[in-house]
Amino acid sequence: MSRRVDASIDSGLAKSKQDIIDAAIKEIINARNNLVRKNAVSARVIGTPTLGSNAVVEITVNGSPEAIRLIDEEKNAxxxxxxxxxxVKDGNNEIWRIKLAATLEKAVYGIFVKYNEDYIDSGVTLSVTASSDPDLGIHSVSIPDMYPSGTYIDGRIYAGVHDVIIRTSKDVLKIQFIDPDGNTRTFSKYSISPTEDGDELVWTIPLKFNLGKMNLGIRT
Known part of the structure; x- marks a missing residue:
């Protein structure tokens, strides 16, 4: 009988110690979380919006705020x-992707972040520059595998698949090739993943070249 009582006491003591340890761990976690800075980290516009469209904006903030407020120079919020x-979570931060109406050619916003009851002036600003018209033109086209001008096979290429390099502005969402019969092949920004080079997009498109002369139109 006494052994069972002793076992019960030992079990109770062990449970009590574990409760103390669990509580201490919880306090440490809470203290660490309270040390996490609460503010905006950065803000950027993805691409170049046109006037009257929505600018896609990404704002990185500490923690998980309740709301974000943008205030322009005229105090409009x-x-x-x-x-x-x-x-989207990013470690101890969050990335907020929002759509902001681009009503001016250039607008600057102060960013205020709300975690509890009050908004905090983050000190981070967002500058949105909108173009009056999208640049949908093709800046240049090149085929690295094509024989250079001045050679005996000037401007020719072996039949097969070769990369076509096309440079456009960041406003372009797709590239389309058109043959004389009206047949088309379309490559979108999301399927071909062009790379950025300054203010341009560089599209590297694998295209099959058949024997004989090929006439292809290119449009965006």
Whole structure:
């Protein structure tokens, strides 16, 4: 009988010690979380919006705020809460992707972040520059495998698949090739993943060249 009592006491003591350890760990975690800075880290516009369209904006913030408010130089404010933004965790931070109406050629916003009841002036600014018209032109086209001018096979290429390098502005969403019969092949920004080079997109498109002369039009 006494052994069973002793076992019960030991078990109770062990449980009590574990409760103390668990509580201490919880306090440490809470203290660490409280040390996480609460503010905006950075803000950027993806691409170049046109006047009257929505600019896609990414704002990186510490923790998980309730809302973000943008205030322009005329003190006009627009507020986004978690339901009106796409949020993605990034370590201890969150990235908020929002759509902001581009109503001016250039607008500068102060960023205010709300964690509890009050908005915090983050000190981070967002500059949105909109173009009056999108640049949908093709800046240049080159085929690295093509024989250079001045050679005896000037401007020719072996039949097969070769890369066509096309440079455009960042406004372009797709490239389309058209043959004389009206047949088309389309490569979108999301399927071909062009790379950025300054203010341009560089499209590297693998295209099959058949025997004989090929006439292809290119449009965006």
């Amino acid at each position: 627009v507020t986004f809460d978690r339901s009106s933004a796409l949020t």
